[in-house]
Amino acid sequence: MSISSFIQTESAGSTRTTRRIKVEVKNLSFSYGERKALNDVSFEVEEGTIAGILGPNGSGKTTLFRILSTLLPLTSGSVKLAGFSYPAEGALARSVLGIVFQSPSLDKKLTVEENLQHQGHLYNLHGKDLRQRIDELLELFHLSERKKDLVETLSGGLQRRVEVAKGILHQPEILILDEPSTGIDPAARREIWNYLFTLRNEFHLTILVTTHLMEEAERCDKVLIMDKGKVVAWDSPDQLRSLIPGLILTVRSSTLELLEQQIVSLGRTPIKVNGALVVESKRGENYSSLLQFAANLLEKQPNSISALTIAQTSLEDVFLHLTGHQFLIGEKEDETAY
Structure with a gap:
């Protein structure tokens, strides 16, 4: 059997x-x-x-x-x-x-x-x-x-x-x-x-x-x-990961609004997530190009950026890309309680 x-x-x-x-x-x-x-x-x-x-x-x-x-x-x-x-x-x-x-x-x-x-x-x-x-x-x-x-x-x-x-x-x-x-x-x-x-x-x-x-x-x-x-x-x-070109730049700053304006002026559209700004790489853009963008941003805002990372696309990034908001978790919610 x-x-x-x-x-x-x-x-x-x-x-x-x-x-x-x-x-x-x-x-x-x-x-x-x-x-x-x-x-x-x-x-x-x-x-x-x-x-x-x-x-x-x-x-x-x-x-x-x-x-x-x-x-x-x-x-x-x-x-x-x-x-x-x-x-x-x-x-x-x-x-x-x-x-x-x-x-x-x-x-x-x-x-x-x-x-x-x-x-x-x-x-x-x-x-x-x-x-x-x-x-x-x-x-x-x-x-x-x-x-x-x-x-x-x-x-x-x-x-x-x-x-x-x-x-x-x-x-x-x-x-x-x-x-x-x-x-x-x-x-x-x-x-x-x-x-x-x-x-x-x-x-x-x-x-x-x-x-x-x-x-x-x-x-x-x-x-x-x-x-x-x-x-x-x-x-x-x-x-699903292919929906985003491939790389994600995350920037943390104490002056997000000023930094957001600077990123927009450089031709990018950031998304606010959990006290940070997330920038998706352009389609076909390689790591060196995004790194150069990050360097230019750091040069223009040397005192306002507290952390900067570049990483491969994750499913959490895909969720953010598709919904426009972050993936929130916590205690399991009772969906019937409405």
Whole structure:
């Protein structure tokens, strides 16, 4: 029995053959009272793709996660999960989903093995098939030696591994993870992503990850950038970075207005971001040319510039370029609280 094999679902009543895996969202809108959390969102995710849903607080990514997880009703637009329409084919749509929530869902008073056993029972898995499936996952996630350990004795990174294993126990076609790196250290974060890469490369699992971390978004095959309920961009990280010529000059000063006027007089259009001025390089402009511009600016304003840096374009720069404002993060915002 393997991840790519057929699975039995109680709701279907018969063995379900694997359809081409993808997520299809068309013209999706959703409101909490008078506030529109999602506004005409459309995108598709192909089989074997890791797709990142990237956005700051209040961008709509949490609401999108809840709808794709079938936790919220569909009020406008259409959603298909592995070919099954939600909510018309809700039971079948849920059967192809594996979900890993940001908040821990493990019973810490049970062992690793017991958590997986109870998850299997929810999907009508029992006996030899369940034991074999659990053993496969324990081996895949390097948890075999910890299967008898209570979850409460595991590190945050190991608990997250168990969460992911639990999410794919029933052999879903789509795995959705909400902020998977929350509460774990950088080393554990890299380990989790290595497991996600394995699930994509070896088992062609389609994976959606909501995140506010640029580092995570860079690891995805494609990134859906959201802001104020709308899709700002949907492409690979490389293609998104290509929207900006390539280099970013950041200048800090105690007299931003005076410096801004000087930059404009030199033929550039700066953007104010977090107490600094950001200048994008011109298309085709190399590092030496932008460095010369920076030198000219420093020569004209030697006493007002406190810091000056030149760096390659990042996804955060792309967000600023597309929206005109910086990427704000903080405590996770409840998008329903409006």
